[in-house]
Amino acid sequence: MITTFYMPTRIVAGAGALATVGMLARELKMTRVLVVSDPVISAQPFHADALAALAEAGMAVARFDECGIDARCSHIDAQGERVRREGIDGVVCIGGGSVMCTGKGTAIVATNHKPMRDCTGVGRFDRRALPMIMVPTTAGSGSEVSQWTIVKDEERHLKLLGGGPLSFPDAAILDAVTLRSLPMHVAALPAVDALTHGVEAYVSAIGSALTDAVALEAVRLQYRSLRASINSDDERARQDNLVASCMANVACGNARLGHGHALSLPMEGHLDLPHPIGVGVLLPQVIAFNLAVLPDKVRPLAEALEVDPAGLTRDETIAACAANIRALYADIGFPDRFTPDQVPPGRVREMAERAVPGLYAGIAAATFDHTTVGDRTVIACPSARKMTVRQAQTMLETCLA
Structure with missing residues (x-):
C-alpha cells in the first residue's frame, strides 16, 4: 500500500513563543491582518501582547472577536467578504478549535469567492487560502496544523468538514501562556x-x-x-x-x-x-x-x-x-x-x-x-x-x- 505523510505547517513551540507572531507575519508577507478570536480570549493579557507584537512588526490589524462554540458558515462568509473588501492579506487566529476553524474558513472563502458550504468536502476549492498563523488557546483540537475545517451550517443543522492541501495553516505557535486563563x-x-x-x-x-x-x-x-x-x-x-x-x-x-x-x-x-x-x-x-x-x-x-x-x-x-x-x-x-x-x-x-x-x-x-x-x-x-x-x-x- 502506498502511503503519504504531509505536514507543511511551521511549528514554533515553548515559553515565549507567542512573541514571535509579528516576525512570522512579516515573513509571510502579511501587511493587513484579520485577528480572529472570541469575547473571552480577546480580553486576556496574552491577546493584547499578540496584538502589540503584530503592530510592532508593522501590521495593520482588523479584528473579529465574535466566535462562538462552533465555527459558523454565516460568520465565515461575512468575514470572507470583509477580507476581500478591506484588502486584508493574512489571518491570525487566537483561540480554540472553533476560532481556528472560523479563521481558516475565512481564509478559504476569501480567496475562492464562494460560500463556505460550497467549500466543504475534500478539496472542493481551487485557490490557496490566505496565509494563516494559528495560536491555540486550548490543548485540544490541533486545528493549528490541520488542513480541515469543521463548520456548522445553521440553516440545515449540519456539521460539515472541508479542506485539502490548499488550506494548511502556514505557522502554529504553541505557548502555554495561552492556557493560564482556561x-x-x-x-x-x-x-x-x-x-x-x-x-x-x-x-x-x-x-x-x-x-x-x-x-x-x-x-x-x-x-x-x-x-x-x-x-x-x-x-x-x-x-x-x-x-x-x-x-x-x-x-x-x-x-x-x-x-x-x-x-x-x-x-x-x-x-x-x-x-x-x-x-x-x-x-x-x-x-x-x-x-x-x-x-x-x-x-x-x-x-x-x-x-x-x-x-x-x-x-x-x-x-x-x-x-x-x-x-x-x-x-x-x-x-x-x-x-x-x-x-x-x-x-x-x-x-x-x-x-x-x-x-x-x-x-x-x-x-x-x-x-x-x-x-x-x-x-x-x-x-x-x-x-x-x-x-x-x-x-x-x-x-x-
Whole structure:
C-alpha cells in the first residue's frame, strides 16, 4: 500500500513563543491582518501582547472577536467578504478549535469567492487560502496544523468538514501562556478531543509507520501529563499537552479520523452535542472495537495508556486500555456516558443511520437519506475495522447513561 505523510505547517513551540507572531507575519508577507478570536480570549493579557507584537512588526490589524462554540458558515462568509473588501492579506487566529476553524474558513472563502458550504468536502476549492498563523488557546483540537475545517451550517443543522492541501495553516505557535486563563472544567474537553485524535489515527487502516509513531507519542505524552495540566498549576504539563495535541493532529491529518468522529458528527449537528463529549464518550468503545482486529497494536497502545500488559490476555489488555481511559475521565471531571437529554434513546438508531456518509462527506451529507440504510450498511470510515449501522447503534446504546 502506498502511503503519504504531509505536514507543511511551521511549528514554533515553548515559553515565549507567542512573541514571535509579528516576525512570522512579516515573513509571510502579511501587511493587513484579520485577528480572529472570541469575547473571552480577546480580553486576556496574552491577546493584547499578540496584538502589540503584530503592530510592532508593522501590521495593520482588523479584528473579529465574535466566535462562538462552533465555527459558523454565516460568520465565515461575512468575514470572507470583509477580507476581500478591506484588502486584508493574512489571518491570525487566537483561540480554540472553533476560532481556528472560523479563521481558516475565512481564509478559504476569501480567496475562492464562494460560500463556505460550497467549500466543504475534500478539496472542493481551487485557490490557496490566505496565509494563516494559528495560536491555540486550548490543548485540544490541533486545528493549528490541520488542513480541515469543521463548520456548522445553521440553516440545515449540519456539521460539515472541508479542506485539502490548499488550506494548511502556514505557522502554529504553541505557548502555554495561552492556557493560564482556561478553567479546569473547560480544559478537560479539548484535552480529551486531542486524545481521541491520537488513538483514532493509530487504529486507522490508512496509517503508516510515520503516523503510528507520532500518534503513539502523542497519546503517551497526553495521558502522562493530562491530569497535572488540568488539576494543578503545572506549566510544563500544559506545554506538553499543547505539543501532544498538535502531534495528534499531525497524525490524524495523515491517517484520518475514525468511528468516534463519524458517529459524533450527526449528534453534533442534530442534537447540538458538544464535539468533545461526543468523541470522548465514544473513545473507550472505539478502542475496544478496533483493537480486536489489530493484535500487533494492542501492546504499544496499552503501554502509551500506562497499562502493564504483563500476565494479561489480549482481551484483558484491551479492556484495561478502556478502563484506564475511564479512570482518567473520572480524575479530570469528564463524563463517560451520554445523558438522555444529550442523546435521547429514541433517536439513537437515527444517529447511527445518519453517520453512514462519514466525517469526510462534506456537503453530500445534506442530501443523504438515512432512511434508506439497513443494519448491514457500512459507515464510511478509514478505521481498521468496518462498522455497520447495527454495530454503531449498539455502540451508542452502550454509551447511554
